Amino acid sequence: MDKKTIILIKGYMEKARNKLSVAEKLLDGKAYDDAVSRAYYAAFHAAQAMLLIEGLSANTHHGVVTLFGLHFVKTGKIDKKFGRYLANLKDDRENGDYEIFSTIDEEVAQKAVKEAGEFVAEINKFITQLILASPAEKKPQA
Numbered sequence: 001m002d003k004k005t006i007i008l009i010k011g012y013m014e015k016a017r018n019k020l021s022v023a024e025k026l027l028d029g030k031a032y033d034d035a036v037s038r039a040y041y042a043a044f045h046a047a048q049a050m051l052l053i054e055g056l057s058a059n060t061h062h063g064v065v066t067l068f069g070l071h072f073v074k075t076g077k078i079d080k081k082f083g084r085y086l087a088n089l090k091d092d093r094e095n096g097d098y099e100i101f102s103t104i105d106e107e108v109a110q111k112a113v114k115e116a117g118e119f120v121a122e123i124n125k126f127i128t129q130l131i132l133a134s135p136a137e138k139k140p141q142a
Contacts, residue, residue: 001134005052009127012049016042016120023113032109033096039109039116040093043086046123050078053130065090082122085115 023038044061047068051057054071058064065087073083092112096104 001053001131006131006134009049009052009131012045012052013120013124013127016045016049016123019045020113020116020120023116027109027113030106032104032106033102035109036089036092036096036104036112039112040089042116043089043119046120047086049127050123053127061090078122078126082119085119088112089116089119 019038020042023035023042026032026035026038044064047064048057050072051064051067056067056071058067065083068078068086069083072078073080089112092104092108096102
């Protein structure tokens with residue numbers, strides 16, 4: 001993996017962690033629709049980082065979910081529950097963002113933030129192991 005790709009992956013993961021932090025604060029503030037939205041974007045950015053590993057990107061949210069499922073869940077590289085988390089977070093985010101009478105309540109928001117946290121942690125673990133093994137990240141021996 002080249003240095004440019006590693007920098008992009010790290011950038012996506014930093015963005016994912018930032019969105020997750022904001023989601024937690026919004027949950028504490030009882031802004032449930034917005035907490036779910038930020039939780040989804042945490043997972044979305046982490047999923048984009050994963051796609052870069054395979055040299056992939058998507059132009060739509062649906063594309064990110066689909067490619068993540070095809071290249072990481074169906075291949076067994078990532079547990080299938082994380083594919084469900086990403087898809088459910090996307091659906092809940094759309095409900096909260098676009099529906100006039102959202103069905104997002106405290107319980108849904110708590111679950112979304114929890115699942116996004118697990119998703120980001122799992123992706124971070126996967127990526128960290130991969131990047132540490134990458135020749136672009138290895139320092140020359142003195």
